Amino acid sequence: MNIKAHQICKTFGKRPVLDGLTLDVPSGETVVIIGPSGSGKSTFLRCLNGLQSIDSGTIQVGDHKLEASNEKRFSPFSSEIRKVQGMIFQDFNLFPHISVLGNVTEAPARVLKHNQADARNLGLELLKKVGLESHANHYPSQLSGGQKQRVAIARALAMKPKVLLCDEVTSSLDPELKHEVLDVLEKLKSEGMTLLMVTHEIGFAKKAADKVVFLAEGKVVEEGPPQQILESPENSRIRTFISKLMS
Amino acid sequence: MILQIPLMLLLALAQPPTPLIWAADEEGGAPYVYRDNKLGRVGFELDIINALAEELKRPIEFKQYAFDSLIPGLLKGDFDFAMNGLEINEERQEKIRFSKPYYIYRQQLVTRADEKRFNTLLGCKNTLGAIVGTMDGTQAERLLNQAKIPIRTYSSSTEAYSDLVSAGRIDAVFLDLPMAISYALPNKRLQFAGKPTARGFYAIGFHPKNETLAKEVDAAIDALKTNSKLRSILVKWNLWDECQEELSPGFLFEEEGRPNNITHSILEENQAWTINRYLPLLLEGTWVTIQLTLCSFALALVLGLPLSLARLYGSPWLKSLALLYVEFFRGIPVLLLLFFLYFGLPAIAESSGLNISLALSPFIAATLGLGLNYAAYEAETFRAAIQSVPQGQWEAAASLGMGKSLTFRRIIFPQAMRIALPTTTNDLVALFKDTSIASVVALVELNKQYQILAKSSLKFVELGLITALLYLALSVPLGRLARALEKKLAPERR
Numbered sequence A: 001m002n003i004k005a006h007q008i009c010k011t012f013g014k015r016p017v018l019d020g021l022t023l024d025v026p027s028g029e030t031v032v033i034i035g036p037s038g039s040g041k042s043t044f045l046r047c048l049n050g051l052q053s054i055d056s057g058t059i060q061v062g063d064h065k066l067e068a069s070n071e072k073r074f075s076p077f078s079s080e081i082r083k084v085q086g087m088i089f090q091d092f093n094l095f096p097h098i099s100v101l102g103n104v105t106e107a108p109a110r111v112l113k114h115n116q117a118d119a120r121n122l123g124l125e126l127l128k129k130v131g132l133e134s135h136a137n138h139y140p141s142q143l144s145g146g147q148k149q150r151v152a153i154a155r156a157l158a159m160k161p162k163v164l165l166c167d168e169v170t171s172s173l174d175p176e177l178k179h180e181v182l183d184v185l186e187k188l189k190s191e192g193m194t195l196l197m198v199t200h201e202i203g204f205a206k207k208a209a210d211k212v213v214f215l216a217e218g219k220v221v222e223e224g225p226p227q228q229i230l231e232s233p234e235n236s237r238i239r240t241f242i243s244k245l246m247s
Numbered sequence B: 001m002i003l004q005i006p007l008m009l010l011l012a013l014a015q016p017p018t019p020l021i022w023a024a025d026e027e028g029g030a031p032y033v034y035r036d037n038k039l040g041r042v043g044f045e046l047d048i049i050n051a052l053a054e055e056l057k058r059p060i061e062f063k064q065y066a067f068d069s070l071i072p073g074l075l076k077g078d079f080d081f082a083m084n085g086l087e088i089n090e091e092r093q094e095k096i097r098f099s100k101p102y103y104i105y106r107q108q109l110v111t112r113a114d115e116k117r118f119n120t121l122l123g124c125k126n127t128l129g130a131i132v133g134t135m136d137g138t139q140a141e142r143l144l145n146q147a148k149i150p151i152r153t154y155s156s157s158t159e160a161y162s163d164l165v166s167a168g169r170i171d172a173v174f175l176d177l178p179m180a181i182s183y184a185l186p187n188k189r190l191q192f193a194g195k196p197t198a199r200g201f202y203a204i205g206f207h208p209k210n211e212t213l214a215k216e217v218d219a220a221i222d223a224l225k226t227n228s229k230l231r232s233i234l235v236k237w238n239l240w241d242e243c244q245e246e247l248s249p250g251f252l253f254e255e256e257g258r259p260n261n262i263t264h265s266i267l268e269e270n271q272a273w274t275i276n277r278y279l280p281l282l283l284e285g286t287w288v289t290i291q292l293t294l295c296s297f298a299l300a301l302v303l304g305l306p307l308s309l310a311r312l313y314g315s316p317w318l319k320s321l322a323l324l325y326v327e328f329f330r331g332i333p334v335l336l337l338l339f340f341l342y343f344g345l346p347a348i349a350e351s352s353g354l355n356i357s358l359a360l361s362p363f364i365a366a367t368l369g370l371g372l373n374y375a376a377y378e379a380e381t382f383r384a385a386i387q388s389v390p391q392g393q394w395e396a397a398a399s400l401g402m403g404k405s406l407t408f409r410r411i412i413f414p415q416a417m418r419i420a421l422p423t424t425t426n427d428l429v430a431l432f433k434d435t436s437i438a439s440v441v442a443l444v445e446l447n448k449q450y451q452i453l454a455k456s457s458l459k460f461v462e463l464g465l466i467t468a469l470l471y472l473a474l475s476v477p478l479g480r481l482a483r484a485l486e487k488k489l490a491p492e493r494r
């Protein structure tokens, strides 16, 4: 399922954070967004997921559309887009009072009204997929960061999304734990999942991305295949940005 | 014609039964039946009369009669019965028929607060020139005479006490405990000397030939004892003490030789103080305190949650309404609220001509007052707890397609409750101690029970320590439980 974002504008107060951003993610591809802090990467993903309103522009995910709306009347709970799109956050946001399995089965059981046994089977299957079936009855606080993030992925997958939005999902993990999360994402890509990721894992981007997008001041500065953007970008800002990342 | 007969029957039924005439002396003084400047005729005996009238389903009319003429007047047939702190004694029993007793009186010696020479009746007797004031025709007067103590008698308790405190023409007053409680207890210039002594019974006097009425009234008195109305009247008038336990139906009076043998006890100062006697009563009070705590806290939680939700998610109108509630009930003293609920509401019902009775029972009034007050605090605790659940939890749930109310119920609320738990439990401990305030609405909980027992036994220190221990025995484990719960829930936290 593809994502089409056209001329997205978003201001906080008077400050434009997204400034006519246009981006396509073709079905089944993996697109990586990089860019300096404060450039609007998270805001963009949150707008795509309907967690935040947009002032103007259009968003289309498959057949689902998001229109511009008034911020005051906006509710993050009304979006239909969640039926096809999952999101994973930098700080996991697992539900601390529910077991690992409960975290995964909560939405299918309550929203999709799966019966208990079905939800449980689905949950265990997904936990197996992320390598955590043995931790089903643990609580989030008993897990390492990498394990938490894998539970978060399993939780998102339980709603059978066609598209996954990942906002710096490895940034708060120790280096040796990052690969266990990235491995899961690569596996998902190979199964045909459309991925839109904000990440500064250059190695991962080179290996797995179909397209890399450089974002600055709420606009796409340059986009293209990973080799082009990461190794020989036209814009000198990107070069400095990447050399800083590598050092 | 056929219709007329039932109609006349109805009319006859609608006629109120002829009222009974009750005689007493308003000038005898508080707290029996007396004139209050503002309230008019009041008194614990008037309250009992009203309760009896209700029980007998017959109106009772008051008739003013000088105290020392009550018995002649009764025999003359001027009224149906006399009730005015009439002590049962052998001489009177020969002349009139006494009802079952409604109060167990004792005598209390009262001196000026600065009295150094004596603090017992015996000491008074041995003090040269000391004169004791009392009232005409009372048991106290007889006792003083028997003990050969110089006395001066008055026709009202007010006169006796004011002569002692301001005029100083007498050195002590020896009168029934109710009078001492009414006049001497609130007066800083007077003090209770020694313990109350020489117990006896107040009962209603009937003409010996009026056995039918006497039996009816006996049954009514029994009923008031059984349904505790008598007890609440005595509590209201601060007259309840552990002696009154003996009033329970069937306990006494039928037993021969027990009550009236009082002369020998007059100079006996030491009533055995045993824990066996007081502990059951204090435990009873503790149980009332526990019930009051649980009921009012349940009310506070049940009201507090919707209030916090209204504050957070309500329409602007609802929001300000909830805020008004919180500010109002946090801003007024609980004491005021309890007084209003207990004494104010019935007054409102009466003056507005409403046909419903708003006279709440002490327990209900106390539960309501404390519950309404604590609901304001719980609402704020819940609000803060709900707000302190990280925003990311809402977003994670939303991104999974969960709706707002589902998210609240399944994700936010359970976490908020864990956050609120320590504060809420602390509030519970505070409420537990605050229940002592309910004594102002005549509820005999632990603190009130202590006051009653201490006043009658004068064992303020010993009983105080036991009472404190009872409070601690509950509040300390409660605090521990809070901490244990907190720990138990902790592993699930981040």
Ligand SMILES: Nc1ncnc2c1ncn2[C@@H]1O[C@H](COP(=O)(O)OP(=O)(O)OP(=O)(O)O)[C@@H](O)[C@H]1O
Pocket (backbone or CB within 6 Å): A012, A017, A035, A036, A037, A038, A039, A040, A041, A042, A043, A044
């Ligand atoms: N809810 C909000 N209200 C006001 N300002 C906001 C809000 N969310 C984000 N911003 C501002 O918008 C700008 C873009 O924020 P955003 O989080 O999208 O940046 P980012 O590219 O994700 O940065 P980083 O790499 O540090 O995560 C920042 O300056 C931020 O302060």
Ligand SMILES: [Mg+2]
Pocket (backbone or CB within 6 Å): A041, A042, A043, A167, A168
């Ligand atoms: Mg960000």
